Amino acid sequence: MAKVEQGYISTPEEEEFELRAHIGSVWSGGRLFIGMYTFLLASLAYTYFYLRSSNSGNLWRPNHMTAPMSFGWGIVLATALAAVLAVYGQWRFRRGGVADWQVAGWTALALLLGALMLQIWELTKLPFYPGASGYASSFIGWGVFNIATLIVSAYWVETTLARGMRLRTEIGGDRPTLSTHPSAQSFRANVASMTYFMGFVGVGAAFFFALFYLI
Amino acid sequence: MTISAERPVATSGGATTTTERVSWTQRPGIWSQHLGTAIVGAIVGYLLGHWLGNAIASSYPYVQNSGQNVIAVTLGEIFGVAGWLLGIGALNYPLAKLTGRQPAKEVDVQGWSKYFRYSTNHKTVGLQYVVGVLLFLFTGGLLAMAIRTELLNPTTHYFSADTYIKIVSEHGTVMMMMATSIVVGPLGNYLVPLMIGSRRMAFPRIEAFSFWVFTAGYMVIFSALPLGGFPTGWTGYAPLQTQAGPGMIGYLFGFAVIGMGMMAAGFNMAVTIINYRAPGMTWSRVPILVWSLLATSALLTLATPTLFAAGVFGLLDKTAQTAFYVNEHGGSAYLWQNLFWFFGHPEVYIMALPGFGIVGEILPVFTRKPLFAYKVGAAGMIGVALLSFFVWQHHLYQSGINPDMRPLFMLTTELISIPTGFIYLVGMGTLYKAKIRFEIPMLFALALYFNFLIGGVTGVFLSDVPVNVTVHGGFFVLSHFHYTIMGGLLFAFMGGLYYWLPKMTGRMLNKKIGLWHFWTMFVFFNLTFFPMFIIGLLGQPRRVFTYAKNLQGLNDFSSVSAFLLGFSFLIFAFNMVYSLWINPQKAPANPWDSRGLEWQTANPVPSYNFERIPVVLSDPYRYSEPGAPAVADLGDAGLVHAAPQD
Incomplete structure (x- = not known):
């Protein structure tokens, strides 16, 4: 059956073409977004190594100043666990475990929000001033980027979960993991992209934790 | 998946019309979101951010020493931009998504006012x-x-x-x-x-x-x-x-x-x-x-x-x-x-x-x-x-x-x-x-x-x-x-x-x-x-x-x-x-005799661009080539014969 939309009639073939293009967009858009974010975080990593190697006035990291380790561990563990849960959730989702995915997703969201609160709290408890050294400046930069990253991640996870909850009604009670309804197909593509991004966030958190707390 | 060159023509009898929910913010008219509300949002946002910056930072020593509260200016700018985006309606969809709802249908507003709105x-x-x-x-x-x-x-x-x-x-x-x-x-x-x-x-x-x-x-x-x-x-x-x-x-x-x-x-x-x-x-x-x-x-x-x-x-x-x-x-x-x-x-x-x-x-x-x-x-x-x-x-x-790096970048x-x-x-x-x-x-x-x-x-x-x-x-x-x-x-x-x-x-x-x-x-x-x-x-x-x-x-x-x-x-x-x-002069659909696909649509271009999604048959540059195929099959509109022309 053809569908009238905005003054034109789409044939079933065209509907299918549009759907495939849309799913492809969600898929490639998710990966491109990761690429974009990689360049953003790479700018921070470049800054870290540039200031470290420049060591202007021997002020890269006087007295090996380090941000509070307890906060660092808390943030990285919460973020990494959220990433693992997102990956696990998708693994279960693909096998039809929608409830497992939802539980994993909401837990991941709680962990991300926890990490966000810890990150903000940490910035108020630093044992150095923002301009005390190259390290201190880079760390503040990381704090700001990490807050943004955690907000973006939490938003993506939350909107996906919320969409998943409403989807079942929309697709007539079918399971979103199996349904051929266009909304369900689009949703699955979004879940996959979100999971990739969460994996990326987890790796990024571990990388910068190593840079700022361990090295 | 390909779309065949011979596509079924949908008849009105076989068509379905969907009723879409339209947000009040997107409805035509002054009581909706447009450039005016964006300007108001920007002004209110700037003032709010500036006030907040003053409340936070006016007692900071470096602010007092310099006599310039850059925090107030920065927050003013940030809130101003946020107010601008909120006012124009850019944040409607991201906020609606938080509840898991599909976004309200954007109205394809006709006339000049569409250029002052958040058009998609x-x-x-x-x-x-x-x-x-x-x-x-x-x-x-x-x-x-x-x-x-x-x-x-x-x-x-x-x-x-x-x-x-x-x-x-x-x-x-x-x-x-x-x-x-x-x-x-x-x-x-x-x-x-x-x-x-x-x-x-x-x-x-x-x-x-x-x-x-x-x-x-x-x-x-x-x-x-x-x-x-x-x-x-x-x-x-x-x-x-x-x-x-x-x-x-x-x-x-x-x-x-x-x-x-x-x-x-x-x-x-x-x-x-x-x-x-x-x-x-x-x-x-x-x-x-x-x-x-x-x-x-x-x-x-x-x-x-x-x-x-x-x-x-x-x-x-x-x-x-x-x-x-x-x-x-x-x-x-x-x-x-x-x-x-x-x-x-x-x-x-x-x-x-x-x-x-x-x-x-x-x-x-x-x-x-x-x-x-x-x-x-x-x-x-x-x-x-x-x-x-x-x-x-x-x-x-x-x-x-490092001067040693110059040759590499040269x-x-x-x-x-x-x-x-x-x-x-x-x-x-x-x-x-x-x-x-x-x-x-x-x-x-x-x-x-x-x-x-x-x-x-x-x-x-x-x-x-x-x-x-x-x-x-x-x-x-x-x-x-x-x-x-x-x-x-x-x-x-x-x-x-x-x-x-x-x-x-x-x-x-x-x-x-x-x-x-x-x-x-x-x-x-x-x-x-x-x-x-x-x-x-x-x-x-x-x-x-x-x-x-x-x-x-x-x-x-x-x-x-x-x-x-x-x-x-x-x-x-x-x-x-x-x-x-x-002194407006109506433009022909293809005034330059171009083979480009963009010229094969009607003038003015309908909101949906193409009645049928075209099937592209050749590249658009085969000018003066005897027997060159048409650029695309436009479905019901028939084959487009834009070439060859001298």
Whole structure:
């Protein structure tokens, strides 16, 4: 059956073409977004190594100043666990475990929000001033980027979960993991992209934790 | 999956109509969201942010010592932009998503009011961008007139040295911001779906977001002037940046905001080109403009985050008192240069590639020849895009680079001239033995090749360390980049407007006035900027409001030419007003006899672009080729026979 939309009639073939293009967009858009974010975080990593190697006035990291380790561990563990849960959730989702995915997703969201609160709290408890050294400046930069990253991640996870909850009604009670309804197909593509991004966030958190707390 | 050439025709009896929920904020009329609510949102947001900043930071010692609360200014700018986006409706969808709902259907508002709304129609966004970039261009141009007025005399001054450098800085920044979006925004958004046979962009809301963020960036950068301006030039170098007053916030935050728009635009464009090409639109049939926009989008998406990060670090230096760019506190002024140019040099190609894409579309139409070595041209664009990430340090030949690294970056910089040369030769090959129709778009295309030759050759000189060391920081460099950006991109953009405005507006631009526009612009562009090569070689530095007395003759010549160049833009503006409103002439559906898919649609283009999604049958450049197949099967509209024609 053809569908009238905005003054034109789409044939079933065209509907299918549009759907495939849309799913492809969600898929490639998710990966491109990761690429974009990689360049953003790479700018921070470049800054870290540039200031470290420049060591202007021997002020890269006087007295090996380090941000509070307890906060660092808390943030990285919460973020990494959220990433693992997102990956696990998708693994279960693909096998039809929608409830497992939802539980994993909401837990991941709680962990991300926890990490966000810890990150903000940490910035108020630093044992150095923002301009005390190259390290201190880079760390503040990381704090700001990490807050943004955690907000973006939490938003993506939350909107996906919320969409998943409403989807079942929309697709007539079918399971979103199996349904051929266009909304369900689009949703699955979004879940996959979100999971990739969460994996990326987890790796990024571990990388910068190593840079700022361990090295 | 392919769509067969013989498609079923849906009958009204078999059709279903869906009733969509429409948000009150999107309904037509004054009680909805539009430019007015955006302005109110921006003002309220700015005041709120400024008040908050004062409440937080007015007691801070460094605020009290300096007497300038940059935190209040920064929060004012941030909240102002947020209020602008909230007011226009850009945040409706992201907020609605939090509840898991599908977004309310956007109304496709008819009439003029749609240009003042958050439209998700790519054609509306394209035309919004036309007005937006022209606003940027004309205000930046007025600042250029002020610069040339000051340089009329080395001893009689219209501005103080401080005011002069701030005008120069504002001019450069505004023009660079404009130039990054001048093709991707107006022509890219309008034309790409039409050229690839799509009914839409991949992410229409992101597309609309990119435009409204772009306009917010315009206001932020101009807010620098009432805040005292910034003295750094468009490059914003530290430590000047660190020492500058609150006007610097306008620069740093302005670039960050524009950067968000650029990333959004590039992201949407790239995803659309990859996924929404019509059946049969293989990569070897993709129009050269689309190739150029794909390469540009990759650069926008991947290089701009670095600019964004650099801007955020600068803002943190100003507000949180970090020391990213402060040598005395463990930072480095050179860090800014590296981050800035890691974006800044790809940006040069963000500006150059779409220009070549435009002339690549125009040349075959007006020579009635296939585009010479099409695949080499496309490969050249990808090559330029890739190499552009490896040349940034040539901007640091004289500062912040280990001298041993200079030869490496000299090599990469000279390497990039190879794919650039490919692109240039594609144009020359197309022109070879051609019977040219000297229509206005073609004149602008030819002017690009003339101007870019001068800009390109001087660029090769500048890539060499010894020459660069000699002429760096002077008018020679200034003239070089005006020849590449203005002489290249802006001429291409003008050619593109004359070429595609009949499709975009349904009106032909007046040819006689257009000829006046072209010749005054071409002649006075060259008379303005060519003398600057000589002025530069004779030692006049950039960004300084006085100069040696013996250079006054050349400067005056350049200034008078610049005023006449400015006048040429008035001719263009008059042509727009005259042709679109005073004496409108209806444009035929395909006034240039082009094979391009975008010309195979009706005039004006319906909101859905194509009645049937086309099946592409051949590339669009097979002019004068006996037996060449039609470009596309447009379904019910029948096969399109746009070629061959002589």
